[in-house]
Amino acid sequence: MTTSPSRGWKKKLNIKMINFSHFDNSPTLNLDLKQAGSWIGSIIVSEHKIIGTISYIFCSDDELLKINKKFLNHDSLTDIISFPELNSTSIISGEIYISIDRVKENAINYNVEFKNELHRVMAHGVLHFVGYGDSTTEDKAEMRSKEDYYLNLLPQTY
Numbered sequence: 001m002t003t004s005p006s007r008g009w010k011k012k013l014n015i016k017m018i019n020f021s022h023f024d025n026s027p028t029l030n031l032d033l034k035q036a037g038s039w040i041g042s043i044i045v046s047e048h049k050i051i052g053t054i055s056y057i058f059c060s061d062d063e064l065l066k067i068n069k070k071f072l073n074h075d076s077l078t079d080i081i082s083f084p085e086l087n088s089t090s091i092i093s094g095e096i097y098i099s100i101d102r103v104k105e106n107a108i109n110y111n112v113e114f115k116n117e118l119h120r121v122m123a124h125g126v127l128h129f130v131g132y133g134d135s136t137t138e139d140k141a142e143m144r145s146k147e148d149y150y151l152n153l154l155p156q157t158y
Contacts, residue, residue: 020033031115042153
């Protein structure tokens with residue numbers, strides 16, 4: 001089992017059981033953490049699971065590349081790496097690392113707002129925890145459909 005790289009955050013804010021942190025050198029986000037936490041919680045509950053402790057850690061490409069190499073033996077950039085806690089199939093817990101650099105680049109490449117792409121990646125991570133994959137074409141289509149569904153549930157003012 002792969003362990004997670006929890007270490008030295010600059011800032012941590014607990015919202016129910018959904019936590020948001022960032023590394024010292026990562027860009028700050030203009031994100032309503034209370035609303036983001038509620039939205040992520042609603043995804044978990046909608047998938048008939050129980051909210052455990054989920055930590056979102058926002059970081060740079062450099063930080064996420066180090067984690068990717070160390071824990072997954074992958075030498076490539078990625079937007080997200082998730083480390084689920086495997087203690088229960090119904091209680092959803094784990095750590096989700098998101099590269100803000102990669103999300104910004106993806107937003108430009110896909111011609112979407114940064115916030116939209118960030119929310120897509122946030123949903124993607126928790127959807128992995130509740131059991132969705134993305135290793136096959138069919139899995140990717142189902143994952144994208146779920147991401148779109150939950151993105152449409154975000155309040156318009158958010």
